[in-house]
Amino acid sequence: MEFDKVLKLRRSVRKYTDIPVSGEELKEVLDAAQTSPLAMGDDKTTHITVVKSPEVMEKVRNACLTKSIKTGNIIDALYGAKLMIILSATDLSEDCIEYSNVACVIENIMLKATDLGLGSTYIWGCLRKLRENKEVVSCLKIPEGYKILSAVVIGHPEKPLEEREKKDKISVNFV
Numbered sequence: 001m002e003f004d005k006v007l008k009l010r011r012s013v014r015k016y017t018d019i020p021v022s023g024e025e026l027k028e029v030l031d032a033a034q035t036s037p038l039a040m041g042d043d044k045t046t047h048i049t050v051v052k053s054p055e056v057m058e059k060v061r062n063a064c065l066t067k068s069i070k071t072g073n074i075i076d077a078l079y080g081a082k083l084m085i086i087l088s089a090t091d092l093s094e095d096c097i098e099y100s101n102v103a104c105v106i107e108n109i110m111l112k113a114t115d116l117g118l119g120s121t122y123i124w125g126c127l128r129k130l131r132e133n134k135e136v137v138s139c140l141k142i143p144e145g146y147k148i149l150s151a152v153v154i155g156h157p158e159k160p161l162e163e164r165e166k167k168d169k170i171s172v173n174f175v
């Protein structure tokens with residue numbers, strides 16, 4: 001897909017269907033993740049966990065249930081997605097550069113997912129609850145010494161992705 005089209009199509013999807021992400025799609029997404037920039041080219045501080053087992057995914061979903069700020073109802077913070085990719089890192093450095101690393105990886109994942117017609121959502125808000133749930137975290141088999149920093153869900157969106165026109169959301173100054 002043309003790159004500008006990928007940029008315009010990417011959006012945070014908040015409702016996924018039950019159609020699974022195929023093995024080939026997952027491979028392409030993970031290949032894209034592996035091309036991410038990383039501080040000092042360091043690939044030892046970042047770790048990727050792919051949650052594709054339905055049983056583990058349901059445990060994670062239950063651990064991530066969240067109260068909606070708008071309605072007060074308990075909501076699935078993973079929006080029905082059946083696949084989650086969790087980014088962990090070893091001990092945070094003083095300047096927390098590990099968060100920048102995982103953000104780069106997640107952006108690559110989201111753009112590749114979009115390129116494949118898949119939806120994606122950056123997951124952050126519910127991760128504190130997940131981190132605190134030691135039983136569920138142990139099911140993720142994250143190597144010793146790594147801490148969950150961020151995550152992304154991908155899947156088939158309930159509504160097809162639609163191109164959006166660019167809005168200037170971020171302030172810019174020129175000098």
Ligand SMILES: Cc1cc2nc3c(=O)[nH]c(=O)nc-3n(C[C@H](O)[C@H](O)[C@H](O)COP(=O)(O)O)c2cc1C
Pocket residue numbers: 010011012013121122123124125126
């Ligand atoms: C660091 C970061 C954390 C985010 N955390 C969440 C989250 O926990 N849940 C969620 O639904 N969306 C999350 N988002 C998605 C943003 O809400 C979304 O990108 C923003 O509203 C703009 O919408 P768009 O992605 O459709 O352009 C996060 C995005 C970023 C960059």
